Amino acid sequence: MPEIKRRITQAEAIREALAQAMEEDERVIVIGEGVPDPKGIFGTTTGLQQRFGKSRVFDSPLSENGITGICVGAAISGMRPVMVHQRIDFALLAMDQIVNNAAKWHYMFAGQVKVPMVIRVIVGRGWGPGPQHAQSLQALFAHIPGLKVVMPTSGYDAKGMLLAAIRDDNPVIFIEHRWLQGIADHVPEAPYAVPLDQALICRPGKQASLVAFSYMTVEARLAAEALADQGIDLEVIDARSVRPLDMRTIVESVRRTGTLIVADTAWKTGGIAGEVIAGVAETAFSALKRPPLRICLPDIPVPTSPHLTRDYYPDALYLARAIAAHLGGGVDDAELARRLVRATPHDVPQREFRGPF
Amino acid sequence: MMFTLYRSMLRIRRVEEAIAERYGAQEMRCPVHLSIGQEAVAVGVCAALEPRDGVFGGHRAHAHYLAKGGDLTAMLAEIYGLENGCCRGVGGSMHIIDLAAGFLGAVPIVGATVPLAVGAAWAARLRNEDKVIAVFFGDGTFEEGVVHESINFAVLHKLPVLFVCENNLYACYTRLSDRQPDRPIHGIAAAHGCRAVTAEGNDVEAVYAATRAAVASLRAGGAPVFLECPTYRWREHCGPNLDDHLGYRPGGELAEWESACPVSRLASVLSSSPEGAGLVAAAEAEIAAEIASAFTAALAGPEPQPADLSGYLYA
Ligand SMILES: Cc1ncc(C[n+]2csc(CCOP(=O)(O)OP(=O)(O)O)c2C)c(N)n1
Ligand SMILES: [Mg+2]
Numbered sequence: 001m002p003e004i005k006r007r008i009t010q011a012e013a014i015r016e017a018l019a020q021a022m023e024e025d026e027r028v029i030v031i032g033e034g035v036p037d038p039k040g041i042f043g044t045t046t047g048l049q050q051r052f053g054k055s056r057v058f059d060s061p062l063s064e065n066g067i068t069g070i071c072v073g074a075a076i077s078g079m080r081p082v083m084v085h086q087r088i089d090f091a092l093l094a095m096d097q098i099v100n101n102a103a104k105w106h107y108m109f110a111g112q113v114k115v116p117m118v119i120r121v122i123v124g125r126g127w128g129p130g131p132q133h134a135q136s137l138q139a140l141f142a143h144i145p146g147l148k149v150v151m152p153t154s155g156y157d158a159k160g161m162l163l164a165a166i167r168d169d170n171p172v173i174f175i176e177h178r179w180l181q182g183i184a185d186h187v188p189e190a191p192y193a194v195p196l197d198q199a200l201i202c203r204p205g206k207q208a209s210l211v212a213f214s215y216m217t218v219e220a221r222l223a224a225e226a227l228a229d230q231g232i233d234l235e236v237i238d239a240r241s242v243r244p245l246d247m248r249t250i251v252e253s254v255r256r257t258g259t260l261i262v263a264d265t266a267w268k269t270g271g272i273a274g275e276v277i278a279g280v281a282e283t284a285f286s287a288l289k290r291p292p293l294r295i296c297l298p299d300i301p302v303p304t305s306p307h308l309t310r311d312y313y314p315d316a317l318y319l320a321r322a323i324a325a326h327l328g329g330g331v332d333d334a335e336l337a338r339r340l341v342r343a344t345p346h347d348v349p350q351r352e353f354r355g356p357f
Numbered sequence: 358m359m360f361t362l363y364r365s366m367l368r369i370r371r372v373e374e375a376i377a378e379r380y381g382a383q384e385m386r387c388p389v390h391l392s393i394g395q396e397a398v399a400v401g402v403c404a405a406l407e408p409r410d411g412v413f414g415g416h417r418a419h420a421h422y423l424a425k426g427g428d429l430t431a432m433l434a435e436i437y438g439l440e441n442g443c444c445r446g447v448g449g450s451m452h453i454i455d456l457a458a459g460f461l462g463a464v465p466i467v468g469a470t471v472p473l474a475v476g477a478a479w480a481a482r483l484r485n486e487d488k489v490i491a492v493f494f495g496d497g498t499f500e501e502g503v504v505h506e507s508i509n510f511a512v513l514h515k516l517p518v519l520f521v522c523e524n525n526l527y528a529c530y531t532r533l534s535d536r537q538p539d540r541p542i543h544g545i546a547a548a549h550g551c552r553a554v555t556a557e558g559n560d561v562e563a564v565y566a567a568t569r570a571a572v573a574s575l576r577a578g579g580a581p582v583f584l585e586c587p588t589y590r591w592r593e594h595c596g597p598n599l600d601d602h603l604g605y606r607p608g609g610e611l612a613e614w615e616s617a618c619p620v621s622r623l624a625s626v627l628s629s630s631p632e633g634a635g636l637v638a639a640a641e642a643e644i645a646a647e648i649a650s651a652f653t654a655a656l657a658g659p660e661p662q663p664a665d666l667s668g669y670l671y672a
Contacts, residue, residue: 037530038603061500061536062467062528089466093501128387128438128449132466300666305438305446306386307660347386 006189011043011181013155014120017162018045018082020191022052025080028166031058031067032084032120041084042122042181068094068119072102075117075171082166087133088121088175102171103146114169118162122176123214123265125313126347130304136266136297138213141173142243142275149242150196151175151214155185157240160194168196175242177215177265179349199246201253205235208259208327210319211250211276213239216263216295222316223323226339230331232324234261242272247279251287254280258289261323263314268296293326295319306347316340360633362404362561363623364640366396369420370620371644372429375652376419376436377597385436387449392420394559394591397619398523399424401556401564402491402584405572406459411477413470413492414463416451417590421493422463427455429647433655441658447669461490468494468501471520475507478516478581489575491519491568497528499542505549508581512550517575519568520546520583523558525590530605546583558586559619589614 008016022028030048032041036059040046049057060067064085071081085091091098098119105115124134142149148170152158158176165172202217203224212220217238224234235253239245254260260280262273273294280292295314303309314322317340324331373391380389392399399420403412406425414421422432428443435442436450443453451465461477464470474492481488498504499522511518522542526533547553552574556567564586571582591611593600601611627633 034529034531038605039530059531059535062497063500063502065502093466093503130387130449130452130465131447132464132469133388133451298667300670303447303663303666304387304444304449304452305442305661307438308446308663308666311663 005186007184010155013159013187014044017159021166027080030082033060064093068097075115080116082118084120116169118165120174128304131301134302138242139272148172153217164193199249200238203236205233207233209253209257210261211237212263219316223319251284255287260292263295365400369396380597389450390417395588397561398586401561402568405568411461411490413474416465418463425460426458427460429651430654434658439658440661446661467498468503472507475511478518489517493521496524508549511581518581522585529594543585551583553583555585558588
């Protein structure tokens with residue numbers, strides 16, 4: 001009998017993955033500022049402490065670097081900690097432990113000790129989080145050998161990749177996006193794993209390969225659908241992992257389409273979009289029919305005012321216009337706008353959203 | 358003096374209430390952390406400082422900014438994200454500054470401004486300026502390593518810093534007892550070598566007196582002072598609403614602290630004389646008029662221009 005397709009939000013999918021990981025392995029513990037509180041990290045940890053007890057699910061003092069090191073210490077001593085930060089920006093306080101210890105402990109002792117831990121971090125967006133609460137720092141982590149870095153988009157992948165990350169024997173930076181948490185998706189109930197190193201072609205197409213990261217995959221798919229109706233056939237690839245990048249899937253796609261476009265949630269300079277382009281240029285330069293295109297954030301910190309963020313984040317309409325122009329134009333711009341102008345304010349993910357987050 | 362303290366607290370209370378009241382219109386599109394219930398700490402400390410002294414805050418900084426003399430219209434405009442805001446819309450409620458008033462900046466990464474306060478005090482020392490720097494932070498922020506590194510350096514160099522810990526018992530929805538062992542916060546500061554004192558955080562006169570003594574000692578070259586003030590946040594951690602229904606506060610706790618309201622406490626003392634009662638009533642009307650016109654002036658500001666942003670990136 002086919003499974004009845006269950007739809008749950010990404011936040012629920014993550015909570016389910018955490019619960020199942022704790023069920024299948026008693027070494028898994030969960031810790032973070034606010035984990036057992038009434039808000040439960042945007043609903044991703046709600047009820048876990050009631051279910052698994054105070055010896056496995058912990059709140060945390062405001063001590064990001066210390067707790068990260070404590071989790072590294074627990075990880076090398078037989079536990080499998082899952083940490084969470086409500087904003088990726090808070091993990092910056094823990095960069096020393098993440099980069100100097102977690103990423104290197106296995107390597108610098110010649111493989112004698114493993115560091116099986118997951119650090120969940122959430123990229124903020126919308127309703128004025130501003131310069132210190134809405135950074136998209138995947139490239140910072142992806143620069144570090146010894147870390148695995150993933151950015152699932154769908155609820156299905158969020159669950160499967162979180163389970164894979166917790167089962168993995170290495171430190172995994174698991175990057176979520178605030179605007180993905182409320183999106184519902186088909187998510188099977190039984191535990192399953194999604195590999196941490198494979199991109200997903202979520203829309204096959206012939207004319208250009210559009211590689212997107214995290215929330216940009218949502219905008220990329222909308223743009224691709226609108227462009228398809230005007231005869232532009234894009235292949236949309238959800239990168240899913242940032243380190244390692246699945247260059248095989250991307251290069252194979254570019255060999256078919258001849259055009260590479262990368263849409264990232266982060267700044268352009270030094271970002272992962274440039275890394276994707278470099279990888280393609282190194283291995284498939286002759287397949288490129290035109291220069292690659294990066295669609296990223298402008299190289300300035302996230303401002304707060306809605307008047308200043310209105311044009312800060314590239315959306316589906318921006319993507320569609322930029323891609324159409326890159327491919328030579330000839331689209332009906334009014335029709336694109338009709339299809340893609342958002343009905344909701346630009347700084348909230350969906351209509352029922354209310355501040356302050 | 359008592360009346361000045363009262364007026365300053367009342368003004369902050371009414372500003373925060375006005376923000377809360379208008380927040381639902383969805384025009385202040387940034388997170389707000391209101392100070393309602395905690396006004397006495399901000400006012401008692403800042404009243405004992407001179408205009409030339411400096412103050413830093415954190416995510417919950419409206420009261421500190423206003424108590425130090427920060428421009429009300431510029432703060433409101435900032436929350437509305439307009440060009441006449443104190444950061445031209447770049448910052449919003451969680452990033453406020455008024456250099457003319459000696460409010461040297463507030464940002465929402467917890468603990469972030471504590472070392473900056475020490476650095477500002479260090480610079481004042483190196484430049485032979487007669488200046489005290491105060492920094493406000495919460496009980497939760499005290500758990501950050503950088504706070505302890507900063508206190509250590511300040512004590513080592515005997516810098517003119519006043520560390521003000523507003524202990525409101527919670528960090529977001531997590532109670533102090535779930536984050537720290539049962540020992541006084543100020544005891545740790547004393548062990549660092551600070552002159553550690555406490556003052557009843559809902560008693561503005563007590564905070565003022567403690568700060569006056571602290572500032573005198575700092576100006577005389579004494580050790581950094583750590584002032585811990587027990588107080589209480591009435592509304593939700595972030596946002597305009599009450600949140601008692603969430604169940605993270607023990608039953609009756611909020612009501613108990615509301616009955617120890619720092620503003621009405623002083624109002625009833627002042628109102629015991631007919632003259633005082635007249636002043637209290639007049640203050641209410643004056644403040645209401647000031648706030649109404651500040652909102653009008655704030656909202657009259659133009660929208661900030663994205664093209665200006667890159668100009669702020671490098672000096
Ligand atoms: C480094 C960092 N970690 C976590 C947060 C999220 N956060 C914002 S306010 C807050 C609680 C702060 O508690 P406290 O210092 O007691 O101040 P209060 O809110 O009670 O005034 C937390 C955890 C943050 N902003 N920065
Ligand atoms: Mg607190």
